Amino acid sequence: MPVTNPWLAGPSPEKRLDRERLSERILNLLSCQNMCVLATTGPGGPLATPVRYYHLDFTVMFTAAPRSPKMRNIAADPRVSVGIFAPLVGQASSRGAQVFGRARVLSPGEASHEEHWEAFRWQSDHVERSLSLDEPPGGPLVVVAAERIVYTEHWLRRDGYAPRQFWRADRVGDDAGT
Template sequence: MAVTNPWLAGPAPTRRLDRERLEERILNLLSSQNMCVLATSGPDGPLATPVRYYHLDLALMFTAMPTSPKMRNIAADPRVSIGVFAPLVGQASSRGAQVFGRARVLADDHPEFPHYWSAFRWQSDHVERSRSLDEPPTGPLVVVAADRIVYTEHWLRRDGYAPRQFWTAK
């Protein structure tokens, strides 16, 4: 029987990528996707919400209605987990990240708002909704700077690296 990816067989390697190469792979994933699953916790228990995101370095950001369940949960407990993943075709294509951090809600008058907002691509939404590009939306903007990331990429096995890699903020 022919095996498409023989390097997937057997025990997984345990070798770690250096920080720079790991960050490059994580950024590649974040740049090539635009949807994530945001996990929050609230009085009714856990809530996993599909969210379109943008990123600036290893910080993910999104907008939301202030009255939404995810925003109520973030107000009560800012600790979140975000799952970002590429489409799965088979084991060799398995690629994703679990991002752990604290959500910060920035109003448009927050001093850090312009820094993050400059990377937020709101224009396509405005065009789709026939809104004027002369009137950018206002906040709030939710920013999650990664404290820790668990990155999975089975293709790493091919080069002798562990398919699960761990990144932590300095």
């Protein structure tokens, strides 16, 4: 029987991408998607919430209602995981990232808020909701700077690379780092 992607058969390669190529692939994924699943932990256990995000380099950003369950959970424990993935049509198209970091809630007026707010595209949401483009939202901005990322892309197997790659913020001088 003919096989569409014979390179998917057999054991996975273990070769690692260099940091520059891995970073490029991760940034491409972050730029091509706009929805993620935010995982937090609260008194009732884990909570996984779909949110629309924007990114600035390896920092994922979103807004949320201050009294929402995810914001209560972040206030209690800022450690979060963010799952971002491309649509799956088969094993060869499997591509996604698990971003691990600490959520910071930035209020308007904070220096970091303005730096990140410039990259946040709130205007599309205002257009959808018939709100004025003269008045940006005034609520908090949540930013998650990636501390580590587990990146999965099965297409990498075609070129002899492991489908699961590991990126760490503290390993700037290394290759991809494992």
